[in-house]
Amino acid sequence: MLDLIVIGGGPAGLAAACSAHEHGLKNILIIERGAELGGILNQCIHNGFGLHIFKEELTGPEYAARFIEKLKGTGISVMTNTMVLKITPEKQVHIVNPSQGYRILHAKALLLAMGCRERTRGALCIPGERPAGILTAGAAQRYVNIEGFLPGKRVVILGSGDIGLIMARRMTLEGAKVLACVEIMPYSSGLNRNIVQCLRDFDIPLYLSHTVTDIKGRRRLERVIISKVDKELKAIPGTEIEFECDTLLLSVGLIPENELSAEAGIEIDWKTNGLIVYDNMETSVPGIFAAGNVVHVHDLADFVTEESMRAGACAAEYVQNGERAGETVKTVKGFGIGSLVPHKIRKEASKGKIEFYFRVNESFKNRSVIIESNNFTLARFKRKVMVPGEMERVTLDRACIPESGEITVKIENEDGGNEND
Amino acid sequence: MTELICIVCPMGCRLSIDDSMNVTGNSCKRGEAYGRQEVIDPKRIITSTVRIEGSAFRRCPVKTDRPIQKHLVFEAMKLLDGVKLVSPVNAGDFALKNILKTEVNFVVTKSM
Structure with a gap:
């Protein structure tokens, strides 16, 4: 029997396997669906990776190579071109690949690192015709950077997530004309640096509070119509702008890929599709752990690695050492919090600090993050700016955690106070 | 006074650069250097791909080993159309040396 099977060979799976080995596990297997390790890093040829972990600026393939190199000499086995069909709470993994056919593997623990996938047109219900030329930004990235095809020449990008911004620059450098980047919210969900170096550097206009309201084209996309939206995000008639284009790229959010987890009966947060985890990244099934974008979507690969x-x-x-017991404390999303990890804490389970990761659901300036329990403030953290596009992190000493009950993470009220103080 | 958003790292600090080239708003030394450089002569790292033969994939990723002047970016991109690598290549190998006589080189970023 294997000690640990890691499902997914992207940044999460690679770092988790290396770390498990460093902490004494010998029989580790990484299962990867693609032809090589590295996952989506292989198509992220731009730089900006590794500033936190390696203190230098690397491209995606270079960042992946750091971990792939580290695997050498560890005895960690790797299966590529291998699809996991099913996992069970007993920690069996059903796999299929061209060389071995169908097999059932068994391990003492599993680590889920399947990452996420992009939302598509279907998830947005954009009205209009259904021509060719509408694809996700990540699919376009694969076409351009790995397959060597330019998917279009006149491009509109819907959504200002980082992948969309990166593709705006990439398509421009390869000779396409990017006409507009359209964002339904009044702010961009991408990093500021990407707005600057991917849009402004190339004079690509960013339409905030706008969305695509119609798509025209018989076989290939011919025109995209965008409209301004009101506060309820409803299109305002009379504000239409028409773009003649052959390609619409969608960068409208990522969904954790949890079909395998759901089938195994692992608890999922159905609002984000992410896994529900304890502070030690263990899921609701003992011995099945998870990390990276399969739990919650991160802004940076470095944070996935950590x-x-x-x-x-x-x-x-x-x-x-086996499963750690301990009373469970639930974490609750208070005012201003859109998503929060971990969902549960076992106070006695380990030493040190607990890290809370969260996203706010609207923009805040000069507010504090408050962690409280039973109307008692455990900690307060000042923040100059918090935006939904950037994940925030606060740490709390384990000694502060109550024995049982709930912990609430929230943003302070506008008057700077806490109604419970 | 020039106001900029720093692109050195994902923090995206808001920099102000006054007429005597003093940078404020930065959180690190790299940001200070970036702010000054951006006002004097903006430079960018280019990342792209080139053709490769004999590999499982058709494109090999490359980057400039140093930032190159912003106004040269499209000209430098054009040069990559003429580059064809043959597998095996190692990360760090030169794909194209001395781009437009800038002494900046395109280097391979993935062994393939």
């Missing part, structure tokens, strides 16, 4: 190293260490601890 979280996955922690998850790998905790998985190693589980294999060596």
